[in-house]
Amino acid sequence: MTIKFKEGLQPLKLPDERNELMTVNTIAVIGAGTMGRGIAYVSALGGYETVLEDVRREMLDQAMDWMKKAFDQGVERGKVSADDAKNALARVRTVGRVEEAADADLVIEAAPEDIELKIELFGMFDKFTRAETILATNTSSLSITEMAAITQRPELCVGMHFFNPVPKMKLLELVRALETSEQTLATCAEVGRRMGKEVVTVRESPGFITSRVNALIGNEAFTMLETGIASAEDIDKALKLGLNHPMGPFELGDLVGLDVRLSILEYLHRTLGEKYRPSPLLRQYVNAGRLGRKAGRGVYDYRKEKLEP
Numbered sequence: 001m002t003i004k005f006k007e008g009l010q011p012l013k014l015p016d017e018r019n020e021l022m023t024v025n026t027i028a029v030i031g032a033g034t035m036g037r038g039i040a041y042v043s044a045l046g047g048y049e050t051v052l053e054d055v056r057r058e059m060l061d062q063a064m065d066w067m068k069k070a071f072d073q074g075v076e077r078g079k080v081s082a083d084d085a086k087n088a089l090a091r092v093r094t095v096g097r098v099e100e101a102a103d104a105d106l107v108i109e110a111a112p113e114d115i116e117l118k119i120e121l122f123g124m125f126d127k128f129t130r131a132e133t134i135l136a137t138n139t140s141s142l143s144i145t146e147m148a149a150i151t152q153r154p155e156l157c158v159g160m161h162f163f164n165p166v167p168k169m170k171l172l173e174l175v176r177a178l179e180t181s182e183q184t185l186a187t188c189a190e191v192g193r194r195m196g197k198e199v200v201t202v203r204e205s206p207g208f209i210t211s212r213v214n215a216l217i218g219n220e221a222f223t224m225l226e227t228g229i230a231s232a233e234d235i236d237k238a239l240k241l242g243l244n245h246p247m248g249p250f251e252l253g254d255l256v257g258l259d260v261r262l263s264i265l266e267y268l269h270r271t272l273g274e275k276y277r278p279s280p281l282l283r284q285y286v287n288a289g290r291l292g293r294k295a296g297r298g299v300y301d302y303r304k305e306k307l308e309p
């Protein structure tokens with residue numbers, strides 16, 4: 001029987017039943033900041049040809065220095081063999097324009113957390129890559145469906161949410177947008193495993209699993225600090241020793257970047273409601289340029305500390 005659709009109506013796309021994996025040899029990472037350089041590191045170590053792109057040349061230079069140090073440290077600590085480190089580093093190529101990453105099988109976007117920018121980038125990826133290239137974003141909270149909507153391949157768009165610092169953190173949160181296919185999910189899960197990650201899958205919803213819970217904990221800690229309930233050190237200590245968190249909320253916020261934290265909270269506040277309203281103190285720190293470790297100062301002062309990769 002042929003189903004007739006009213007003029008203008010399209011049949012709903014059924015989920016892709018084929019589960020065979022797509023071939024991924026080359027991964028392009030867009031944005032060479034805190035996350036992009038870490039993703040490039042695990043990608044190269046996982047055996048992928050890796051193209052790292054950033055609009056700022058100095059970020060690419062810093063990222064390559066960071067990667068060299070991280071590989072050296074990995075070798076010193078016995079986590080990576082000297083040969084594997086050397087071969088991985090040789091697999092990384094840096095470029096200054098998205099167009100130069102056109103041969104990638106998988107693009108992982110790690111530019112700043114700004115929906116307009118990410119939609120613009122997805123439009124460019126759609127134009128410059130092959131039609132079968134998977135387009136992933138490392139967004140911590142934004143809608144992948146919105147980014148996918150600008151492309152001609154929403155079934156190939158997906159969230160690959162890595163954690164900071166990428167080489168050390170075990171989790172990859174794989175985010176299924178409205179039209180992400182099973183094949184795209186299965187392929188990205190396999191890529192994640194080759195990068196040494198444990199994978200969880202979550203249906204798209206603001207903040208996914210981790211950012212949603214973590215934003216609330218971090219925001220509550222700022223509210224407690226602001227109202228003088230306890231010092232930052234004691235709040236961190238209480239969560240570490242009393243609740244068995246490996247890091248305190250301020251230590252973690254400083255590591256992630258307080259600006260990143262604030263933009264996640266603003267988005268959750270807009271989409272999920274009042275309980276996510278950012279603490280005024282957090283906003284003040286960001287306005288003062290105290291963005292965390294990357295700025296030398298956040299809740300804590302790192303200016304005398306030698307920062308490790």
Ligand SMILES: NC(=O)c1ccc[n+]([C@@H]2O[C@H](COP(=O)([O-])OP(=O)(O)OC[C@H]3O[C@@H](n4cnc5c(N)ncnc54)[C@H](O)[C@@H]3O)[C@@H](O)[C@H]2O)c1
Pocket residue numbers: 030031032033034035036053054055056059109110111112113114121138139140141161162163164255256257260
């Ligand atoms: N920082 C974290 O702990 C963390 C954790 C998980 C996910 N994320 C997400 O990862 C993404 C990146 O965060 P980050 O902390 O690495 O940010 P970052 O500010 O450290 O780095 C962003 C990089 O993107 C570059 N960039 C800006 N515009 C660009 C463009 N048009 N094309 C290419 N590169 C461009 C910048 O020059 C910069 O080097 C965000 O979506 C963030 O929410 C961050």
